[in-house]
Amino acid sequence: MGDDDRDIGGIVRSCNISRPNNVVTPNLDLKVSPNDVWNSSDKYLAPDMTSFNGLSEIFSLDFPIARRENSYDQVIIMNQNINQQLYLHSIQPVQFIQQIIVPQSRTSVACVAPTTTTPHEWINLQQLDIGANIYPNFNFSMMTPLTQTRTRNNQSIRLTYELLQEELKNDIWTWRKYGQKHIKGSPFPRNYYKCSTSKHCEAKKQIEKSPKDENIFLVSCSGEHNHDPPMNRRYLASCNGNSKFKLPKGINILPKASILNASTSSSKRVKDSRVVASPIIATNPPLEIGSKNKMVVEIVQNKGDGKEKVDMNEDIFMGFDQLQGVTTST
């Protein structure tokens, strides 16, 4: 894309990390996980994040000669050989996302597993073929889909998820609404979205309220993004903000009767009949679907006076077990 706004360390991939609600800020002291299933590197990297179980199995980052820097809410793990840095830091006190700069060469990157699956299971499910520039349609993909069907033309798989309202906004992709239909048997309309980042992107998304529980949204995704996530400075800045949650724009949550009543007053447009009108855009904080917390993991490479994307030809994969020899400094 060549967008200047995207020079902030390149493209970022984000995934979920779940933590107990009562954990506020990463405590960088070593602790033993309550369930005691961490290995030493897990404890070292995220000592009080109990859901980081198996972290070292999920990430394989090559930091053979690394050191750790502790700050208020951040851990920096540096590979002094190839000038790589791994940042672990909280965005908000109780929210953590994990973000990885998209590598440029063919590499598999696995994101943190949801608490309901083991790291191994989750890796098998959710490995991203980043080198081939294939991105999941949306970041909910780390969840277990409610249903899996095929699209009408039978060309792609459609995964349907049940999401809470507040989880809808956690999407790194930008979407443009292209249709809305009333679905038989459901009091709520279905909204159709296409990826708006690229005209050639095939990713689509449908959002509708669950007829069983109007607090639950049924989100169906099909197709895959063939481009980088729409990250820019504005977007990243918003990630650090504490913007109040707003329902994604364009999602019409009025039940059918309400819509009909509203529309009968106008021959054409139903002006302002919508409850909400904001696009599902990346100005929202990203990537915490189904989780209460998030952690950022950034990998940047310092070359000269600027930061560049990590060249994945330089293996960033290895076990965190190899971080045993990491030294700490401030």
Place this chain on the structure above:
DNA sequence: TTCGTTTGACCCAGT
């Protein structure tokens, strides 16, 4: 001017 939303019309697969 650009981009996103709305919404009726149209397309098409399934029955």
Place this chain on the structure above:
DNA sequence: TACTGGGTCAAACGA
């Protein structure tokens, strides 16, 4: 073949 309903298009409109 006709009907039904889900999916998509595109003009009109708004921000």
